[in-house]
Amino acid sequence: MVEKIFSTCRHALGSETWGRVLTAMDGDLTIQSFPDMLASLAESMELPGYIADLACLEWILHKKTAVDNPIRRIQTVTVNPTLTMVPVPWKNLTAFIRSNATGAAPLNEPAHVIVWRHPESKDLHFREARDIDLLALKLIIEQIDPKEAARLGKVTPGDIQTAIDQAISLGFLLSPGSRIRRAKPPAGEIDPSLASFLSAEIFSMVMLTLTRDNLAQVLPLAKLLEDRADAFTFNRLSTVGKGATLLMPEKAAFESFLREYDAAAAKNPKMGLKDNLINIIRQEKSAALFGGCTGHGCGAAFNFLGLLPDGEVHACRKFPSLVGNITKHRLYDIYNSDLTERYRAGSRACRSCRLNPVCRGCLAIAFSLGLDIFKEKGPFCFASQQFSGA
Secondary structure (H helix, E strand, C coil): CHHHHCHHHHHHHHHHHHHHHHHHHHHHCCCCCHHHHHHHHCCCCCCCCCHHHHHHHHHHHHHHHHCCCCCCCCCCCEECCCCEEEEECCECHHHHHHCCCCCCCCECCCEEEEEEECCCCCCEEEEECCHHHHHHHHHHHHCCCHHHHHHHHCCCHHHHHHHHHHHHHHCCEECCECCCCECCCCCCCCCHHHHHHHHCCCCCEEEEEECCCCHHHHHHHHHHCCCCCCEEEEEECCCCHHHHHCCCCCHHHHHHHHHHHHHHHCCCCCECCCCCCHHHHHHHCCCCCCCCCCCCCCCECCCECEECCCCEEECCCCCCCEEEECCCCCHHHHHCCHHHHHHHHCCHHHCCCCCHHHCCCCHHHHHHCCCCCCCCCCCCCCCCHHHHCC
């Protein structure tokens, strides 16, 4: 049992040292006393300085695994009652545990570890708390005004709200109505945080990423926000990075959705047109075309570029499309290179289409689906051959 509960300690010490530790403890060994006994042997046996604190954390995780505290519904955002915060003198203990002692050794710097049970899955979670996590917890526990919390933490109010939303998503903060998400406000009311934002008379635009799961929610959401936001639109999912865990809508469902969206936008002035393929529908109806995704169809390497912290410049922020590095070449030269011109030209399969100037498909979607973005047309295009000129 000791080997199982304190498995990271065992791997960190190695089988020989682990055996000597157990022999030194002899008949006094109990699971509960193991961390303290390990601490008493650390100096004489020249054990790693972090080993006793690692054992304490593994013991806490074991006790949390065996307990299933009930989580009741609440009326306001509150701390998950299963949450335990553990101050430790070593950074990276949680990463060390996850790697089973194969990762980098802990650093001798103070940190806090938070441990909690997820309110829906009941799974045990633990992580080293970030400063923004601690600030969000302090705000909720001490009922501090978000603006004051932002001032104390030297961050923006938006950072505070993001931290709270992430904590709710992770489950160490709970929100009313459900065990994770905020409840739907009563009819005629809106979320207090949104009301505060709107009262500041700041231009507000809602843009969501369209997935298979939220396809049916977009139009109801647009209706709900008609009198509450200044603009509303959507963009399509690129299955790169975290997007790889989500699903794109099926082609037939997507086309049907676009037709419904275009019709609804004619009645709701807050609904913006962004997806290039909506122009197919507008051309069919002999309606005025719009500028597509960025005003000129696909804007990759045309009216935007993606600049990363390491200096890499990409044609589009939604998929790997490296065109240069700002630390090696001037942005002017990168923008005017032959490679960026290829991205601006788009797919060869789209060039004969009369909508090409306001469309050119979506290179990120084509990339996500494994196509040659410079040769093949995106599979979501539903323009007829006669219409597209293909």
